[in-house]
Amino acid sequence: MSILSDFLREVDEGYAVINISGRVVYANDFMIKRGILKKDWEGKPYYECFNMLSFVSAIAECIAEKKRIKTLVEHEDVGYSVDLFPAKDGILLRITDITQLKRYERSKKEFIANVSHELKTPITIIKSILETLIEEEQDEKKKNMLERALRRSEDMKSLVEDLLIITKLESGEEKLGKESVNLWEVVELVFDDIMEMAQDKKVQLINRVDKSFKVYADQEKLTLLLLNLVDNGVKYNKMNGEVVVNAYIQDTYAVIEVSDTGIGIPKEHLPFVFERFYRVDSSRSKEVGGTGLGLSIVKHIALSHGGKVQVESKEGEGSRFRVFLPLK
Ligand SMILES: Nc1ncnc2c1ncn2[C@@H]1O[C@H](COP(=O)(O)OP(=O)(O)OP(=O)(O)O)[C@@H](O)[C@H]1O
Ligand SMILES: [Mg+2]
Numbered sequence: 001m002s003i004l005s006d007f008l009r010e011v012d013e014g015y016a017v018i019n020i021s022g023r024v025v026y027a028n029d030f031m032i033k034r035g036i037l038k039k040d041w042e043g044k045p046y047y048e049c050f051n052m053l054s055f056v057s058a059i060a061e062c063i064a065e066k067k068r069i070k071t072l073v074e075h076e077d078v079g080y081s082v083d084l085f086p087a088k089d090g091i092l093l094r095i096t097d098i099t100q101l102k103r104y105e106r107s108k109k110e111f112i113a114n115v116s117h118e119l120k121t122p123i124t125i126i127k128s129i130l131e132t133l134i135e136e137e138q139d140e141k142k143k144n145m146l147e148r149a150l151r152r153s154e155d156m157k158s159l160v161e162d163l164l165i166i167t168k169l170e171s172g173e174e175k176l177g178k179e180s181v182n183l184w185e186v187v188e189l190v191f192d193d194i195m196e197m198a199q200d201k202k203v204q205l206i207n208r209v210d211k212s213f214k215v216y217a218d219q220e221k222l223t224l225l226l227l228n229l230v231d232n233g234v235k236y237n238k239m240n241g242e243v244v245v246n247a248y249i250q251d252t253y254a255v256i257e258v259s260d261t262g263i264g265i266p267k268e269h270l271p272f273v274f275e276r277f278y279r280v281d282s283s284r285s286k287e288v289g290g291t292g293l294g295l296s297i298v299k300h301i302a303l304s305h306g307g308k309v310q311v312e313s314k315e316g317e318g319s320r321f322r323v324f325l326p327l328k
Pocket of ligand 1: 228236260262263264265273278279280281289290291293294295318319
């Protein structure tokens with residue numbers, strides 16, 4: 001036991017135990033040193049001992065729901081990851097300092113934002129020079145090479161644009177112009193954009209949205225969200241497949257559904273597909289091109305509207321993405 005208490009005293013994590021009657025009966029030094037608990041905590045009710053209200057509400061939730069709770073508590077520049085384990089005779093609280101991790105994440109995002117910003121102008125210049133050269137070039141072989149270079153610079157341009165959109169959405173800097181939008185019309189516009197690619201694969205695009213269905217959204221962002229989902233629906237489909245867009249009301253949300261009859265996503269990959277740069281397997285993704293930012297943009301657009309996204313999929317059969325947007 002003394003090894004355990006020595007360890008708990010030295011360790012760079014916070015531990016506390018709250019008994020069944022809601023009193024703090026154990027806390028290690030970390031909890032006091034970091035100012036998480038007041039000095040005279042011993043035997044007092046938990047809601048009188050914690051300095052930050054977020055801890056109190058997390059503990060209250062754990063007591064009420066009797067289930068393990070994981071949450072983040074942020075205070076000024078400091079961030080804590082909080083883990084609460086309910087047991088028969090009380091609750092164990094574990095706190096990890098994630099301030100460094102947060103700083104690292106922030107500087108990574110700033111770095112990406114700055115690099116993307118700096119690349120935008122040179123790429124636009126390279127693109128327009130290549131376009132002029134292609135127009136003037138008579139030699140077929142050289143023209144071919146220039147066209148290849150142009151396609152790669154277009155890929156670079158869309159990568160940089162995607163990164164800039166994500167950066168803006170994440171920072172909350174991008175203001176949404178929400179209005180009542182006719183979803184059927186937006187879906188038709190998106191289908192027009194994707195039509196050529198769909199025809200190449202003989203994939204049918206089906207708009208099942210009711211012509212009077214309205215969503216409360218930023219029209220431009222909503223279009224971008226649907227473009228990414230329908231683009232994936234076609235890109236990861238089989239020849240002669242289908243992509244169907246549908247919408248309905250569920251509780252306080254307008255739900256937009258994009259389903260396809262494509263190759264599907266293996267179960268183990270599903271939790272990660274909305275992460276930046278995540279691509280299911282490089283061999284199948286390489287054939288179709290892309291950077292793995294599309295679904296991350298979809299997620300951020302939904303979140304910035306106060307909504308959420310869900311996916312279900314069966315390998316070999318197809319996928320269904322659902323976007324929930326709060327009603328006005
Ligand atoms: N409808 C779908 N069916 C099967 N797999 C999908 C589907 N949508 C996404 N995926 C998988 O999830 C990965 C991430 O999708 P995401 O749209 O973020 O990136 P991407 O399509 O590879 O590139 P881009 O940035 O051009 O959209 C894809 O690489 C693909 O493997
Ligand atoms: Mg995509």
